[in-house]
Amino acid sequence: MQKETRKEEILRVAARLFKNKGYSAVTMRDLATEMGIKAASLYNHISSKQAILQEIVLAIAEDFTAGMHKIIEADSNSIKKLEQIIDLHVKIAIENTDGLAALNSDWMHLESKLDYYLKLRQDYENNYRTIIESGIANKEIKAVKPDVLMFSMLSTLRSLYLWIPKKGNVNPKELSASLAQILIKGINI
């Protein structure tokens, strides 16, 4: 286990503050105080407040993109793929709860990287929808409206970060299994 750099510490603490109050309401002075230093000292490690948000959000967005690519390339049926998507969201939500909160709540405050973020999200949703549509075509999934199903599943998965901290130590496998039961069994033929 290698030591956390000062920059990593800033990103970790910033994510926690962003989760609680939102990007706009957190000041560089808040962040510095939380780290026990002065605001000016932060700038030896990061170039701007905006750069902090970018690093936090884009790292996670790229994790989701990479995870989705693994899933769509694998040779498995649609239900399995949906289960793997649940696993992916549970894993990221547990490993990086605060960062995920920032992604979900503060992505619109990305400035120069906003277009890039939106493209990643769009591609992710397109891949998701394609999995559902294939499943319906193959009669693995009930003939529900693909958009409503994707919206419903994604709403739950995107909200995981709100729910995980309340539950203390979460068992990822158990949580994934419960979610799969509720999100998928109902649509499984």
Add this chain to the structure above:
Amino acid sequence: MQKETRKEEILRVAARLFKNKGYSAVTMRDLATEMGIKAASLYNHISSKQAILQEIVLAIAEDFTAGMHKIIEADSNSIKKLEQIIDLHVKIAIENTDGLAALNSDWMHLESKLDYYLKLRQDYENNYRTIIESGIANKEIKAVKPDVLMFSMLSTLRSLYLWIPKKGNVNPKELSASLAQILIKGINI
């Protein structure tokens, strides 16, 4: 159809801005510009920025509370009650999309009214959970984990405001029916 007062106009425009950028990132100057007046003029109609947020969020929170009370008092089974909860969320999401966004994203910026808001939300969730637990006890609902089911349904219903504007003119009955199919049919015995 009675004319909108200046104050109502402020609340409506503010809700739209809060939805897009979040409470903290919207300035009184932004709001005034959007209304075609100067920031100082806003204070003839509202006492503070905080008061705007309170009016928007608490009105909706109280709508949910009133709706839930009607549902739990009615003489119907658990599945019917869950369907009525879906209807309630769809109705409010369509009628007051922007205000609902502010409630979901900016409730933590309520200052003196935060405790009141949290109590309304807690009571709402307790009533929701009780409906699910009764349904499981009566064998109307599969023996899933009540908390996971409530979390999943509420995540979807609370995210409706994100989804509705993309869909243009929404038919509430059709949307409620699709959601009920996906959220309830899977857990129905």
Add this chain to the structure above:
DNA sequence: GTCTATACGCTGATAGAC
């Protein structure tokens, strides 16, 4: 009901000493 003028604390960020 809206305006101009103004108060004044807080904001992100930089320069330069140690």
Add this chain to the structure above:
DNA sequence: GTCTATCAGCGTATAGAC
């Protein structure tokens, strides 16, 4: 790597003229 000092601009809000 952290500090103090500093800055220009923006934040909410008030006073008082029209």
